[in-house]
Amino acid sequence: MDEKWMKLAIEMAKSTMGQTSPNPAVGAVVVKEGRAVGMGAHLKPGEGHAEVHALKQAGDQAAGGTIYVTLEPCSHWGKTAPCADLIIEKKLARVVVASVDPNPLVAGKGLKKLEEAGLDVTIGVLKKEAIELNEFFFHHTATQKPFVTLKAAMTLDGKIATSSGSSKWITSEEAREDVHRDRHLHDAILVGANTVKEDNPSLTARLRGDAISPIRIVLDTSLSIPSTSAVLTDGISPTWVICGSGASEEKERLFAKAPHVRVIRMLAELIELPELLSVLGKEKILSLYVEGGAKIHGAFLDQKAVDRMVMYIAPKIIGSSEAFSVFNGQGVQTMSEAVELSITEVKTIGRDIKVTAALR
Numbered sequence: 001m002d003e004k005w006m007k008l009a010i011e012m013a014k015s016t017m018g019q020t021s022p023n024p025a026v027g028a029v030v031v032k033e034g035r036a037v038g039m040g041a042h043l044k045p046g047e048g049h050a051e052v053h054a055l056k057q058a059g060d061q062a063a064g065g066t067i068y069v070t071l072e073p074c075s076h077w078g079k080t081a082p083c084a085d086l087i088i089e090k091k092l093a094r095v096v097v098a099s100v101d102p103n104p105l106v107a108g109k110g111l112k113k114l115e116e117a118g119l120d121v122t123i124g125v126l127k128k129e130a131i132e133l134n135e136f137f138f139h140h141t142a143t144q145k146p147f148v149t150l151k152a153a154m155t156l157d158g159k160i161a162t163s164s165g166s167s168k169w170i171t172s173e174e175a176r177e178d179v180h181r182d183r184h185l186h187d188a189i190l191v192g193a194n195t196v197k198e199d200n201p202s203l204t205a206r207l208r209g210d211a212i213s214p215i216r217i218v219l220d221t222s223l224s225i226p227s228t229s230a231v232l233t234d235g236i237s238p239t240w241v242i243c244g245s246g247a248s249e250e251k252e253r254l255f256a257k258a259p260h261v262r263v264i265r266m267l268a269e270l271i272e273l274p275e276l277l278s279v280l281g282k283e284k285i286l287s288l289y290v291e292g293g294a295k296i297h298g299a300f301l302d303q304k305a306v307d308r309m310v311m312y313i314a315p316k317i318i319g320s321s322e323a324f325s326v327f328n329g330q331g332v333q334t335m336s337e338a339v340e341l342s343i344t345e346v347k348t349i350g351r352d353i354k355v356t357a358a359l360r
């Protein structure tokens with residue numbers, strides 16, 4: 001029966017993915033004599049944790065019951081009171097946890113507190129599913145840098161635009177909606193100055209129904225994008241323009257006039273990815289969706305700053321040696337240096353294919 005209740009907790013946590021960052025997505029169910037008496041998920045950073053919602057609903061039926069949580073109950077004072085203490089106070093008899101919380105403030109302390117208070121603690125029920133749920137949170141806790149997903153949309157012959165720069169559209173409506181779903185799941189989306197100049201993209205998650213648009217990050221060493229660009233003027237979601245140390249102060253002031261725009265100046269002349277990722281990590285960006293173009297993709301590949309590749313392939317051929325391929329930059333000279341991946345998913349979306357691969 002443990003799996004049945006943990007499955008419910010995981011389903012609830014899954015439904016909140018994309019809205020809890022920089023906190024993990026967490027689900028909790030309180031069960032008493034075989035019946036669910038309380039359930040809840042963490043809905044927004046700074047608000048109640050999953051356990052708090054579930055225990056509130058359970059009321060005094062929680063005493064003597066079991067609580068199933070997808071993540072180890074926290075034991076520290078963050079923006080909210082520690083859940084481990086609340087579980088003890090409400091006299092639960094048993095706690096079932098799917099995954100341990102890697103946050104150094106919690107890591108094992110919550111479980112220890114519960115065991116010392118005499119509760120029966122079970123760990124690891126549906127652990128794999130629970131960890132997959134919070135891959136971005138666990139990665140950021142371990143590295144202090146965002147989990148990087150690199151996404152490209154290409155023709156069957158590996159091009160992202162014709163020699164004249166035409167690229168609308170390569171993939172179909174359904175595939176582009178799938179992209180918007182992935183944008184919703186990431187804290188930030190990143191493109192280079194050339195993509196802004198070529199496509200003037202909005203980089204928002206415009207799903208049928210509701211979606212959360214990520215923070216839009218534009219790598220623009222010399223602040224060269226037009227001040228009329230959609231990302232600078234539409235005010236739909238925050239835009240952070242990253243520039244080199246030598247970019248014009250005048251342009252910086254002009255861009256930063258819009259309330260939703262921030263200019264972040266790097267220490268180096270050129271934007272170095274390791275510095276960028278640690279700056280974003282400090283800004284609590286747990287996940288970064290790198291949408292292009294070829295120069296950006298080349299830089300992330302050359303510097304091995306990618307955790308997952310998502311390739312959309314359309315059944316179209318455009319040919320020409322002048323057409324734009326997916327990765328500019330250095331690349332490798334011999335096949336033995338090729339970047340090795342393991343393909344984790346292949347699926348068709350409408351007439352396109354989506355290939356997801358993890359770096360080995």
Ligand SMILES: Nc1c(/N=C/[C@H](O)[C@H](O)[C@H](O)COP(=O)(O)O)[nH]c(=O)[nH]c1=O
Pocket residue numbers: 152153167168169170171172175176179191195199200201202203204291292293312
């Ligand atoms: N050209 C294609 C893409 N092109 C992606 C570009 O990098 C840029 O993000 C687009 O112009 C998206 O703009 P917006 O944010 O929707 O306004 N991406 C895709 O998945 N398929 C394509 O065919």
Ligand SMILES: Nc1c(N[C@@H]2O[C@H](COP(=O)(O)O)[C@@H](O)[C@H]2O)[nH]c(=O)[nH]c1=O
Pocket residue numbers: 022023024025026027041042045046047048049050051071072073074077078079080081083101103106
């Ligand atoms: N969201 C969540 C937990 N999140 C844990 O607590 C930290 C955030 O604390 P606070 O700033 O107080 O919200 C977060 O980094 C993670 O370690 N823990 C839980 O017991 N249940 C929850 O539902």
Ligand SMILES: [Zn+2]
Pocket residue numbers: 049050051073074075081082083084
């Ligand atoms: Zn908590």
